């Protein structure tokens with residue numbers, strides 16, 4: 001793919017594209033957005049599949065043409081390539097290992113469970129069992145938020161205290177898609193993180209654009 005000189009983000013309203021837009025806003029990174037609506041013409045969808053055969057959002061294309069998928073890989077790339085933004089600890093530091101541990105924790109446990117709750121029929125060969133898949137996924141989400149709650153401290157609101165980092169941005173997105181009433185009761189520190197993150201202008205703008213409520 002030819003280099004464009006700018007990042008290109010394939011995104012869709014209501015998806016994790018919001019996190020990438022928010023991160024770019026935090027860092028002042030210019031993104032060209034390609035909005036791929038749900039009802040998109042077959043040729044446009046075929047063109048998108050040539051970029052990301054998985055057909056998922058977000059999909060970022062680096063100015064040099066490299067395709068980056070998986071939300072957390074994109075967030076880490078943006079933070080590493082714009083160190084002046086201070087959105088991620090230095091590579092190789094123990095703070096970075098701690099940061100990445102919890103970022104991966106949310107990616108593989110919570111985000112994946114949110115997808116199971118959203119698309120339960122994809123996770124069972126027995127269509128009648130979709131409601132059970134969804135219920136189990138919702139329990140899994142709560143279990144992992146409860147575990148993360150024990151890691152947050154009074155020094156917060158963020159995982160690294162007062163320092164807002166990419167992991168907080170990702171948790172912010174996960175909370176948008178979770179049961180905030182339950183979180184307020186059972187995981188008040190997680191909810192405090194979400195509230196503090198939500199007050200950041202770049203995140204508020206992305207939430208508005210994606211219609212989060």
Ligand SMILES: N[C@@H](CCC(=O)N[C@@H](CS)C(=O)NCC(=O)O)C(=O)O
Nearest residue numbers: 015016055056057058069070071072
């Ligand atoms: N592992 C991927 C998951 C991306 C993903 O599942 N995105 C959803 C929207 S939030 C999507 O594109 N769903 C459309 C589909 O799977 O058909 C990531 O971390 O970015």
